[in-house]
Amino acid sequence: MIKATKVRIYPTPDQAEFLNRQFGAVRFAYNKALHIISSQYKRHGTKLKAKALQQACINLDKAFQSFFDPKLPARYPKFKRKHGKQSSYHCTSVSCGDDWIKIPKMGPIKARIHRQLEGNLTSITLSRTVTGEYYASLLHDDGVAAPVLIHDLDANQVLGLDMGLTHLAIDSSGNKTPNPRFLKKVSANLRRKQKSLFRCQKGSKGRAKARLKLAKAHQRLANARADFQHKLSRMIVDENQAVIVETLKVKNMLKNKKLSRHIADAGWSGLIQKLEYKAKEQGKHLIKIDRWFASSKTCSCCGHKLEALSLNVRDWQCPSCSTQHNRDINAALNIRAQGILKLKAAGLSVSANGGKRKTSHALAAA
Structure with a gap:
């Protein structure tokens, strides 16, 4: 490789x-x-x-x-x-x-x-x-052949991931990773340094120093976000054989003036990119499903699809089977199901007889 x-x-x-x-x-x-x-x-x-x-x-x-x-x-x-x-x-x-x-x-x-x-x-x-x-x-x-992709997968080690803003990642096992909101934490500091730079005269030594301070603040922010994404993606890839995500068009999402700042701060594309190359390095799968798939408003139990589901509705009940759903976990379950279908369509075996998987936390404790 x-x-x-x-x-x-x-x-x-x-x-x-x-x-x-x-x-x-x-x-x-x-x-x-x-x-x-x-x-x-x-x-x-x-x-x-x-x-x-x-x-x-x-x-x-x-x-x-x-x-x-x-x-x-x-x-x-x-x-x-x-x-x-x-x-x-x-x-x-x-x-x-x-x-x-x-x-x-x-x-x-x-x-x-x-x-x-x-x-x-x-x-x-x-x-x-x-x-x-x-x-x-x-x-x-390194002179070593790239690992062969896993052909026989255990369904218990296939994970669906739904990206969000309140929680950065919600998986099909019901786990929610809080959004660190790195930009929000340092926004006051960035605003103060930006104003200081704006007040400096162009071409002066003071402006050069102010620009350096602002650049260092942005670099610390980017490093903190990248470090968090590396650790999260490593944990997810190590514990699973396949990870299923949505195909996100972040560029189109950023056109929403009310949420663009929060979407940019979440860094979904960076996280998915790190998941992709880490999975490839271990011979595991990262599957991206169709971005038009209605994961949030489709019942993961019976498949009933709602005509509309407002963004502020976080919990809803299926009118067909009366199952109570959490919006994000339901979406992650649907993403996982679509990913399994895509894996099988590619000729891979996905078995449900592998038993419960052990997480890296349990192995570390042992």
């Missing part, structure tokens, strides 16, 4: 100056190619190939391919900002050790290698965050 490990690096002042010049050159190549292709597209409506240039322009070419692909909702490429995140790609003459990495034309850079790297190192992508921190993403081939 091809795996990537992101590590923190600590370049010396001279090395940092070299990297910043390199980031600037990469940004210039990308922006220049974008200017040329944009002019051609606006004047003649045609697309130019950018593969003759180096990696920055290869990335630009991929961005244009996504833009011209009707199946992908990609936006038109934008110019890279000097004060935004910077990166550069290196695939030749790269190496790493216990506490260093090496790229062409530069001596070893101090690094914190927090996990053992197995296999052959194929490339290193260096990056600099808005807060001035440097990172290196090490791509290596």
Whole structure:
């Protein structure tokens, strides 16, 4: 399998100056190619190939391919900002050790290698965050074949997940994970730092310091959300053989002005993305069901479908079988049932004779 490990690096002042010049050159190549292709597209409506240039322009070419692909909702490429995140790609003459990495034309850079790297190192992508921190993403081939997907599944280890706002994730076993609401907790601090930045004069040293403080606050917020999602997704994948989720169109949901802030804070797409690659790494399944499936207003017992169900109704009784439902748990059960049908349609075996599963908490206690 091809795996990537992101590590923190600590370049010396001279090395940092070299990297910043390199980031600037990469940004210039990308922006220049974008200017040329944009002019051609606006004047003649045609697309130019950018593969003759180096990696920055290869990335630009991929961005244009996504833009011209009707199946992908990609936006038109934008110019890279000097004060935004910077990166550069290196695939030749790269190496790493216990506490260093090496790229062409530069001596070893101090690094914190927090996990053992197995296999052959194929490339290193260096990056600099808005807060001035440097990172290196090490791509290596471990030489081990990717795990074969599990063919015979235990129905007791197939989990349906419904995403929400009050509770971030509700599973078909009735467990509810509260929404941490990271943005809400730090909104007052972000607002205060944003106002401080707005009051500073453009181009002043005070504005540069205020912008750095605001960027660090946003970075702490993003790190806290990512850490929570990594831990939650790891627990879910370790305890199940298949995870069933809805296909969410978050971009359309963000058009709701009343809920857009809360939806963005929940980070559903990030959680599903982490579930997907963690499941693939272990040979397990992540199934996405049709986004038009009415999971909330369909009875999980008899299949009766309500004509309408308001968002503020959290509990309802089925008029056909009189079963009392919790909206979210009922949706998770329906998502699980649809996922099992999809697994069986793919030729997989889903048996209900596996008995009750043991969670990782129980195993740890034992």
